[in-house]
Amino acid sequence: MRRFTDLVLCFVLILPISLFILILAVIIVLVDKFPPIFLQERVGQEGKIFVCFKLQTMRPIKDKDTKLVSDNKHDGKRVTKFGSFLRDHCWDELPQIWNVFCGDMSLVGPRPLPLKKILHIRRENNSEIIKRWEKRIKLRPGISGWHQIHIFKKNLPYEVKYDVEYHHSWRKIIKIISQTLIFFLFGGHEKI
Secondary structure: OHHHHHHHHHHHHHHHHHHHHHHHHHHHHHHHOOOOEEEEEEEOHHHOEEEEEEEOOEOOEEOOOOOEEOOHHHHHHHEOHHHHHHHHHOHHHHHHHHHHHHOOOEEEOOOOEOHHHHHHHHHOOOHHHHHHHHHHHOOOOEEEOHHHHHHHHHOOOOOOHHHHOOOOOHHHHHHHHHHHHHHHHHOOHHHO
8 A cells, every 4th residue: 555655655746756856966067067867776675775865065176086975974074065955955855755665665664774773783682772773674675764753853863763653653754744745845853
């Protein structure tokens, strides 16, 4: 049922969102002068690796093989002014509508994590933490989730429970979507 709902909403939203993404991509190219789309491998449902689409919000850097890479230590300094605006409204996440359409993501679910984060969790050798994260990874990742709207509202530390507690509640899913739309329109973490 969730997949069917995702597909129906994708068919309704994909054209207007794609046009909006195209406008934002042109602005990125004109203002920031670098490729507008950022691709990153993420871990999806049941540990499946997929390519996650985002709008580029940081100046790309190159490694010795001339591939665009991310450098977490200096990421904050690389965010552009327009990139900061995109992040403030979460518009950099809009290309993930294509990930939803392809079945790698859902509109609502836990955020997909980079592989190195999952590997770090498993290296901690804490069976309780691993058990909670294994429960999370069974869910299809989403563009927005219960954790995101709580962290934006209350500046809470990251808790896995926010990723899994709403999964079977349509009332909570509708609440997440409505609060995410408010955030997309008005921006600012305090406005959700």
